[in-house]
Amino acid sequence: MGKIIPSIRQRLDRAGILLSGLCVVHCLVSILIVSALGIGGEFLFAPIIHRIGLAVALVIAAVAIGWGALRHRRAAPFVTAMMGLTFMGGALAMPHGIGEVVLTIIGVALVSLGHILNLRHAH
Template sequence: MAMRSALLSIRNRLDRAGIVLSGLCAVHCILGVVLVGILGLGGEVLLSPAIHRVGLALALVVGLVSLGFGVMRHGRVGPMIVGGLGLALMAMAIAVGHGLPEAVLTVLGVSLVALAHITNLRSHVHS
């Protein structure tokens, strides 16, 4: 019973981390567009492709682990599908290059990933 409780705690922390990472990604994206597009500041740092690749890699790892464990725990595949769609949108954002399309795809993607993690957390409570 203690092992099961510990695993549930880890999964919950991963879902919460996914929500925080999604929020940070959305803020970074919006601030990047505003600061670079309107003020012309920080383009080299804020729009660095490395930041986006690392963010996507973190989102993939956290999302696949926590949402995958969620499916195993409560049997609902909905959060995994929504999260997968969000991750796909985030990957598309990297492919389109910098600008408004990238920002829109990223914000939509991270919103779906965050929603998937929230749904996953709520499903744990009800399972």
Template sequence: MLQRAILPIRRRLDRAGIFLSGACALHCLLSIVLVSGLGIGGELFLAPEIHEIGLLLATLIAGVAIGWGALRHRMAAPFVIAMTGLTFMGAALAVPHGIKEAVLTIIGVALVSFGHILNLRHVHSSACKERCGD
């Protein structure tokens, strides 16, 4: 019973993680185009606080949603993939702004997003099995 009540929360967190990953990738691409190409918005787009807050949010959301799924369903793949992505995102904070940072971040957010997608698929298949009695 409690699992059914928690399931929508996990789905929302996974969807929020996917959205956050997409927004982060878009931010990286816009940063490269606007700052490097046009020379505008550097103080906003390249602010370290944006990247640190983004990594913190991604870590919290992935930790709760994917960690929860890993504990509940004993599936390591979404967790390992997402944590690898978070490692890439953390590494991006250690390099200077530019192409290297963007590449590391985009790889990281793609992996985190993929971990959330796998988690959502498993939640969906588990919910179907519980409803259908399989």
């Protein structure tokens, strides 16, 4: 049973890293598609997509990084990821545009780094 729990947490950390990467791709591709073709803005920039993404990131980070922090007693992964989630939340308050993209990319990069640090401290 002891091996199963770290495996679940490690999978959640990897899922968090993957989700962060997908978020960056979504941000950049959405801007390119809408700018170049002028289509898809209603769907790609829909606030509900961003709210759901942040909610999923919060849950994954809370479980994986919180669990890891309790296990390895290191604050760096937790603090890094929480700063990233704060940037992501701030991006939701901004109008669509470059400012929102910059805050989101900074946020997902920090959350991803938090998951990477969490994985490193697990070993």
